[in-house]
Amino acid sequence: MDSLAHYARLWFTSARYSIMRTLMFRGDFFVWALVELFWMGVNLLMVSVIYQHTATVAGWTKYEMMLLVGTSMLIQRFLMGFFWSSIFEMGRNIRSGHFDFYLAQPGNVMFTATTRKIDPDSLINSLVATSVVIYSARQLGLHPGALDLALYVLLIACGVIIHYSMLVLCIAPAFWITSVQGIEGSYFTLSEFSRLPRQAFHGLANMAFVWILPVVVVSNAPASILLHGFDLQIVGWLLAITVIWFTLAVVIFHRGLRRYSSASS
16 A cells, blocks of 8 residues: 555656646647547547438448447547657656666656656546537447446456557667667557547458457457447456556566666666
8 A cells, every 4th residue: 555655656757757748838729629529529620521422331220339438538538638748758768778767767657657647638628528428429329328328438448558568669679779769659540530430440450450469459449338238258358458458568568677777778
């Protein structure tokens, strides 16, 4: 408990610093919040345009698809709000030697390096994503129970952890190679698949993006809980791959950390 309280204090200290910095540059906050809101609007508009020409896509109706897209956006907003800036900055810090700062901090290096900054603009827009999910559920006439809502929140958290782990794995090669920009870009490409129905993937694509790289299932699984209720196979599978991907990220990060040469060495 003391350890958890210690890390909670570290996180709240970093969060307070990030919020104070945001208040110093309010223009940046409003601009980036509007940029994200515009991007979210484009995705929803695309869904509306597609369903003007068809009733279903891979068996998903318009509002089922909007619920899926809203769920994907919610996971992305939490990821970007809590971890995005810190993780992508980590690669630059490793190359420049500024990563020494995190080695000197109390506590776990991976925790301090990946949670130092938060982006309030993304967290604010998570309310918009939540509104999309609620609106879609009402249009579908869904009435999820307390267990379904709890499982939805749990699977959203699992989705954030999986995306977090994938981001760490994309940046961790910076411990071994000069630049990871190409690897960083691959994450953006993969994340685009999270807004698509699982049923749209077949054959090798299903194996690659559903089972090996679970970028599709992280958003499909919580959406499925709201649409169809509790499914032990889906919940068990997502919990299992969450543990696997997070463990892999921790192992690779700490192996890379042993190879890091500080600016003073």
